Amino acid sequence: MPGLTSTMLMSVQSLLADQAALQVTSNNISNANTAGYTREVPDITENTPTVEGGITYGGGVTLERVQSIRDTLLDLRISEENQQQSGAQAQVDSLNQIQQLFSDSSTGVGANMSAFFNSLSQLSTNPTSVPQRQAVITAAQNLASSFNQTSTQLSNIESSLNLNVSQNVNQVNSLTQQIAKLNVQVAQMEKLGQEPGTLLDQETQLVQQLSQLTDVNVIQTENGQTITTANGAALVVGGQNFALTAQADSTGTTHVFSQGTDITSSIQNGKLGGTLQVRDQDVPGVLNQLDTLASQFATAFNTAHEAGTDLNGNAGGAFFSAAAGAGAASSFSVVITDPNAVAASSDGSAGSNGNIANLSGVQTTELPSGASPTDSFSNIVFNVGNLTQQAQAESTAGTASLNQLQDQWGSISGVSIDEESTNLITYQRAFEAAARVISTVDELTQTVIGMGATS
Amino acid sequence: MRVNPNITPDILNAIWTTQQQENTAMQQLSTGRRVNSPSDDPAAAAALVGNLTESDQTDQFIKNTSNVEGMLQTADSTLSSVVSVLNQAISLGVQGATGTMSLTDQQGIAQQIVGIQQQVMQLANTSYQGVYIFGGTASTQPPYVADASQPSGVAYNGNSGVNTVEIGTGRSIQTNIPGDQMFQGAGSDVMGSLQQLVTALQSGDNTAIGTATTQLRTAFNYVTQQRVFYGNAVDQLNSNSTYLQSEKVNLASQQNDLVGVDMAKAATDLSNSEITHQAALAAAARVAQNTLLDYLK
Numbered sequence: 001m002p003g004l005t006s007t008m009l010m011s012v013q014s015l016l017a018d019q020a021a022l023q024v025t026s027n028n029i030s031n032a033n034t035a036g037y038t039r040e041v042p043d044i045t046e047n048t049p050t051v052e053g054g055i056t057y058g059g060g061v062t063l064e065r066v067q068s069i070r071d072t073l074l075d076l077r078i079s080e081e082n083q084q085q086s087g088a089q090a091q092v093d094s095l096n097q098i099q100q101l102f103s104d105s106s107t108g109v110g111a112n113m114s115a116f117f118n119s120l121s122q123l124s125t126n127p128t129s130v131p132q133r134q135a136v137i138t139a140a141q142n143l144a145s146s147f148n149q150t151s152t153q154l155s156n157i158e159s160s161l162n163l164n165v166s167q168n169v170n171q172v173n174s175l176t177q178q179i180a181k182l183n184v185q186v187a188q189m190e191k192l193g194q195e196p197g198t199l200l201d202q203e204t205q206l207v208q209q210l211s212q213l214t215d216v217n218v219i220q221t222e223n224g225q226t227i228t229t230a231n232g233a234a235l236v237v238g239g240q241n242f243a244l245t246a247q248a249d250s251t252g253t254t255h256v257f258s259q260g261t262d263i264t265s266s267i268q269n270g271k272l273g274g275t276l277q278v279r280d281q282d283v284p285g286v287l288n289q290l291d292t293l294a295s296q297f298a299t300a301f302n303t304a305h306e307a308g309t310d311l312n313g314n315a316g317g318a319f320f321s322a323a324a325g326a327g328a329a330s331s332f333s334v335v336i337t338d339p340n341a342v343a344a345s346s347d348g349s350a351g352s353n354g355n356i357a358n359l360s361g362v363q364t365t366e367l368p369s370g371a372s373p374t375d376s377f378s379n380i381v382f383n384v385g386n387l388t389q390q391a392q393a394e395s396t397a398g399t400a401s402l403n404q405l406q407d408q409w410g411s412i413s414g415v416s417i418d419e420e421s422t423n424l425i426t427y428q429r430a431f432e433a434a435a436r437v438i439s440t441v442d443e444l445t446q447t448v449i450g451m452g453a454t455s
Numbered sequence: 456m457r458v459n460p461n462i463t464p465d466i467l468n469a470i471w472t473t474q475q476q477e478n479t480a481m482q483q484l485s486t487g488r489r490v491n492s493p494s495d496d497p498a499a500a501a502a503l504v505g506n507l508t509e510s511d512q513t514d515q516f517i518k519n520t521s522n523v524e525g526m527l528q529t530a531d532s533t534l535s536s537v538v539s540v541l542n543q544a545i546s547l548g549v550q551g552a553t554g555t556m557s558l559t560d561q562q563g564i565a566q567q568i569v570g571i572q573q574q575v576m577q578l579a580n581t582s583y584q585g586v587y588i589f590g591g592t593a594s595t596q597p598p599y600v601a602d603a604s605q606p607s608g609v610a611y612n613g614n615s616g617v618n619t620v621e622i623g624t625g626r627s628i629q630t631n632i633p634g635d636q637m638f639q640g641a642g643s644d645v646m647g648s649l650q651q652l653v654t655a656l657q658s659g660d661n662t663a664i665g666t667a668t669t670q671l672r673t674a675f676n677y678v679t680q681q682r683v684f685y686g687n688a689v690d691q692l693n694s695n696s697t698y699l700q701s702e703k704v705n706l707a708s709q710q711n712d713l714v715g716v717d718m719a720k721a722a723t724d725l726s727n728s729e730i731t732h733q734a735a736l737a738a739a740a741r742v743a744q745n746t747l748l749d750y751l752k
Contacts, residue, residue: 032461033461095494096492096494099492099493099494100492102493102500103491103492103493105500105503105504105507106507110504110507110508111507111511113508114507114508114511114512115511117512118511118512118514118515121512121515121516121519121620121621122515122518122519122522124519124618124620124621125518125519125522125523125526125620125630126522126584126585126586127618128585128586128594128595129584129585345592347592347614347616349591349592349593349594349614349616350592350593350594350595351586351587351590351591351592351593351594351595351616351618352592352616352618353592353618353619353620354592354616354618354619357619357621357627360621363508374504374505374508375505377504378501378502378504378505379501381493381497381500381501381503381504382493382497382498382500382501383497384493384494384497385492385493385494385495385496385497385500385501386494386497388492388493388494388497389494389495389497392494403464403465403468406459406464407459407465408459409459410458410459410460410461411456411457411458411459412457414459414460414461415460415461416457416460417460417746417747417748418460418746418747419460421746421747421748421751422747425751
């Protein structure tokens, strides 16, 4: 039969459980704004009842454990979305720098090419005028320097991207190191049936940060999480992390190695993937278009120029010089320095402008690439704009779904101050009631003690 | 149903989005352009390259037109002077062939014709901005020099080359008639006829004077005909110039269609985005302050 003492003890359990629940609530409120913190819920259960004389008495209450509320699948979805969105955003950041080079249509290769042909047209009205010949050479030099500058700026962007790759690799390594440490602790606690709680929150948070940097694939094993990246290369296995290394090759291009294997071309996502996409696909694509234009334009113009005669009656020489193929834009230069050497004449007389029509014709004639010089340049502008627009659209879409996923995450794991306030009142009242029981039992006990006393 | 209690990111997103819209509308209004980076509309940005090239080219064609026009007008007025002195020479030739003329008088007229000869030569050596306009493409030196060994009394140092200048896409205009064609055409040799007239007058041979005068008249007619070329060319340039101006307007309007902003739309966008931005801010201010704690005592 239950006695006063057991009632008292039961109330103490109740006080302890409520106190613990209040502590959980307090912890939730404290961490309401902590990134990655998942709310905790006290798991309060009934004790085993006791049966006496055919009557079952409840055994009071115990705080079984404190449980973190999380959805592992959702975490994986967020990780995937982080990989894609960060990749697209990294592309947007770099491509925005590239498109700046093609934004101002009043300067640059297109405008200078147009100005160059106009200077030739101007010369056709007075082919013997030395100032106008000088103007042609100046316009040609402007064109050459805009080819050079655009090419140099693209190369500069390329090398700054190499720096980004090394920095991202360092960040990946620092994260995997931290994850490996937590991974062991979490696995051990889970093995012992303990709630890893905050440790798992931290690990999940680090995995999300890792997802923003590169491809991440998480496999849950007995010994914690196994994290692999592109090409199946391991980043974290149990308590061990495998560092990636960034190494520049002979051309200065930084490659990413895992355990001695070059995985550069397999990295698709995260900042690293986006950066590599721009560095290895987009920039070389644009540079290649620019080089092709520079080289084919130089050749076509030289052919036309060599068909003419200069002011002194000599056959026209090469007007421009450019390397064939790669490096053409950066090596593009004007050979002619003497205004008299511009071969405007077609009949050998100084006053003839007959060859200018041939020279001007280069502007509208298809190069071997299949487009005229002007069209070739507009293709480059289109290409750059299109790449940037695509990456922007991808990034915007990624941000939107990431926001939705974060909303979903918040609805499951986020701390609600309203909810915690309600809990606070609930546990406070329960605590007060339990305390009341104790004081009642106390009074009863005194009554019992008083029964034996004589006054 | 449990909802995401942390609405700060959503609120911030809403504010950023409306702010972005506001910035875009503002940028469009202040630059007057819808396409400020190639990614705003890659196709339009690419088409703009072609459009600007064409528009620069049109400006250049307008310059070419006025440069060429100056030269053609100089040539035309030079020829007008040639025509008037030749007219004078013909009158003198007719006068010299009359029977009552004494040899002395005829030789006096011959002196006058020599003067005309020199004038014609000077006119044929007219230059425009350093270019001898009747020298063909050998235009860096005076095309005619006196040369007694020649039957016409002058040597032609020019050539028969002609220049053409592009004054529109695919449209060119011839800018000169070489001196050998203008003044020394077969059967219409101005220089030769004048020299013949001088010789005939000096010798007092009335028949020869008549023949030379007739030849000079033929040459005169020929020059007058050739002069029409310049008149036509100037007309052509004038109408070309009008065409180029309208072409420029077309290109500017195409450019506006490609990358320009619809001002009315941008202004509406701006005020709309301002309203949504304010609404987002107001909502944020309201939502962010309310918790259950406000109502608990």
